[in-house]
Each structure stands twice: as structure tokens, then as C-alpha cells.
Amino acid sequence: MPAGTLYRGREGMWSWVAHRVTGVLIFFFLFVHVLDTALVRVSPEAYDDVVATYKTPIVALLEYGLVAAILFHALNGLRVIAVDFWSKGPRYQKQMLWTVMAIWFVLMVGALYPVLGHAVRALFGS
Amino acid sequence: MSTETTSAAVGPVEGVTLYDAGNPAPLIEPPRKRTGKTPRSTRGNFEMAAWLFMRLSGVVLVVLVLGHLLLQLVLDGGVSKIGFAFVAGRWASPFWQVWDLLMLWLAMLHGANGLRTVVNDYAERPNTRLWLKGLLYTATVFTILLGTLVIFTFDPNIR
Incomplete structure (x- = not known):
């Protein structure tokens, strides 16, 4: 590891790292997503063909990962705004991160069935 | 510390006069002093505007994107229902057209500015930075224009 990439560690640095990584991943997906949606201008068949891959079990797992990245980025982004604009934000940044992680966990459990349910049915029969 | 030390605190160096009227001390300007050569605005506030944009767009995107995920992946059968017919039904309403257009832009x-920050942080050679940012801006403009075109020219009766 090059010198100077580890700042102070702990919640502040690692949430910053995770915010960057999830942000870059989401941005790259966004390019792909605009391109696949643009196929509605080609033909209904071309669009439906590509969307069919979004419905396969493996891509469903990737979608669950995308949901995980987006939820973390969204919740932690609100925490960053609170740190910047709320006078007590910096003092409670750790507590706010653990609150973010708790809400993230609950939402990820909630997304389990809607996002992955159809993949489980496809793999193991309905 | 007593007042007695005041005169003693002035060391021998200060006591020697190096400069006089014929040999004045060189003028040292205070740091960051505005001079005639300083442009009216030394920095501009693009970076501040970008910082503020990330926060404002972030709040709006939380609503737009989480609503989008709920609609596309959770409600009414999740991803299974998505197809040309579903898109046509949604974009028949100006509400969802504006939603998607705003979300796209x-x-x-937001993503382009985020990646610009990442490039600024990690790409050290000027040429690398130039090319990475050139690629980033090109891809961003292309994708925004393509997406906007698709939303505005969508034709449900294409076939």
C-alpha cells in the first residue's frame, strides 16, 4: 500500500472510502443503464431482449448489490450533509454512521424478497 | 517574568541597525495581499458551487432514485414486469417523463463531479488527468444527450 492512503482509520475514514467506492460503481452502472434504456428507440424486441438478462438469477444478485450500494450512498450522503450543515453534526458523526448502517441493514433485509424472490423461484421452481 | 527583562529581551541583533534612510530595508508584502496585479477574483467559486451542488442534488436524488428503485424493483412484481410495454405506460405520463429526465441529469x-474529484485525487501526472477528465466529460455529455433524446422522442408505436 502506498504511503499516505490510510488516514486515521475508524468510522470517519472507512465511511468516506465506502462512499467513494459505491459512488464510482453506481456511476458506471448509470452509463450502462442509460444505454440499455436507449434500446426502446431501436425496437421493443431489442429492449425486451436486454431486459430479459436483468431478470436472470445472476443479474438479480448484481441488482441486490446495486441496491446495497445505492442505499449506503444515499443514507451516508444524508449523514455527510448533516455533518456539514448541522452544528452538532461532526460531534455525532460516529453515532450517525451506526444509525445509517442500522437503517441500511433493515432496508436490505426488506429488499431480500422483492429483489431476489423471483431468482430463487427461477432456480428452485415455484 | 518581571518587567526587568524587557530591555534584556531585545537581543544584540535587534540592537544593530542594518538599514538607514540611504539603505532602506527591502519591502516584504504581507502574504495574500491584494495588489494591482491580482485579478479581481483570485479563485472563482466553482469548487464551492460544485460542493453545494453535490449536497443539493444528493437530497433530490435520494427521493428520485429510491422512488425509482421501489417502482422498478419492488412494487408490482419487481423486475419481472419491466418491458417495452411497461416503459410505454410510464412515459405516457408527463410526470414520469419529468421524473426520469430530472433523475438522468x-x-x-452528480456522478461526473464525483468522478472528477476521484481523478483529481489519484491521477498525478498532468497528461493522465487531462485524458481521464476528457474521457469523463465526453462520456457524460454523450450519455446525458442520449438519455434526453430517448425520453423526448420515445414512440410507443415504434412498431
Whole structure:
């Protein structure tokens, strides 16, 4: 590891790292997503063909990962705004991160069935 | 510390006069002093505007993107229902057209500015930075224009 990439560690640095990584991943997906949606201008068949891959079990797992990245980025982004604009934000940044992680966990459990349910049915029969 | 030390605190160096009227001390300007050569605005506030944009667009995107995920992946059968017919039904309403258009522009600009920061942080050679940012801006403009075109020219009766 090059010198100077580890700042102070702990919640502040690692949430910053995770915010960057999830942000870059989401941005790259966004390019792909605009391109696949643009196929509605080609033909209904071309669009439906590509969307069919979004419905396969493996891509469903990737979608669950995308949901995980987006939820973390969204919740932690609100925490960053609170740190910047709320006078007590910096003092409670750790507590706010653990609150973010708790809400993230609950939402990820909630997304389990809607996002992955159809993949489980496809793999193991309905 | 007593007042007695005041005169003693002035060392021998200060006591020697190096400069006089014929040999004045060189003028040292205070740091960051505005001079005639300083442009009216030394920095501009693009970076501040970008910082503020990330926060404002972020709040709006939380609503737009989480609503989008709920609609596309959770409600009414999740991803299974998505197809040309579903898109046609949604974009028949100006409400969803505006929703998607706003989401496209804000997400692309938010992401592009985020990646610009990442490039600024990690790409050290000037040429690398130039090329990476050139590629980033080209891809961003292309994707925003393509997406906007698709939303505005969508034709449900294409076939």
C-alpha cells in the first residue's frame, strides 16, 4: 500500500472510502443503464431482449448489490450533509454512521424478497 | 517574568541597525495581499458551487432514485414486469417523463463531479488527468444527450 492512503482509520475514514467506492460503481452502472434504456428507440424486441438478462438469477444478485450500494450512498450522503450543515453534526458523526448502517441493514433485509424472490423461484421452481 | 527583562529581551541583533534612510530595508508584502496585479477574483467559486451542488442534488436524488428503485424493483412484481410495454405506460405520463429526465441529469452531473474529484485525487501526472477528465466529460455529455433524446422522442408505436 502506498504511503499516505490510510488516514486515521475508524468510522470517519472507512465511511468516506465506502462512499467513494459505491459512488464510482453506481456511476458506471448509470452509463450502462442509460444505454440499455436507449434500446426502446431501436425496437421493443431489442429492449425486451436486454431486459430479459436483468431478470436472470445472476443479474438479480448484481441488482441486490446495486441496491446495497445505492442505499449506503444515499443514507451516508444524508449523514455527510448533516455533518456539514448541522452544528452538532461532526460531534455525532460516529453515532450517525451506526444509525445509517442500522437503517441500511433493515432496508436490505426488506429488499431480500422483492429483489431476489423471483431468482430463487427461477432456480428452485415455484 | 518581571518587567526587568524587557530591555534584556531585545537581543544584540535587534540592537544593530542594518538599514538607514540611504539603505532602506527591502519591502516584504504581507502574504495574500491584494495588489494591482491580482485579478479581481483570485479563485472563482466553482469548487464551492460544485460542493453545494453535490449536497443539493444528493437530497433530490435520494427521493428520485429510491422512488425509482421501489417502482422498478419492488412494487408490482419487481423486475419481472419491466418491458417495452411497461416503459410505454410510464412515459405516457408527463410526470414520469419529468421524473426520469430530472433523475438522468442530476445523477449524471452528480456522478461526473464525483468522478472528477476521484481523478483529481489519484491521477498525478498532468497528461493522465487531462485524458481521464476528457474521457469523463465526453462520456457524460454523450450519455446525458442520449438519455434526453430517448425520453423526448420515445414512440410507443415504434412498431
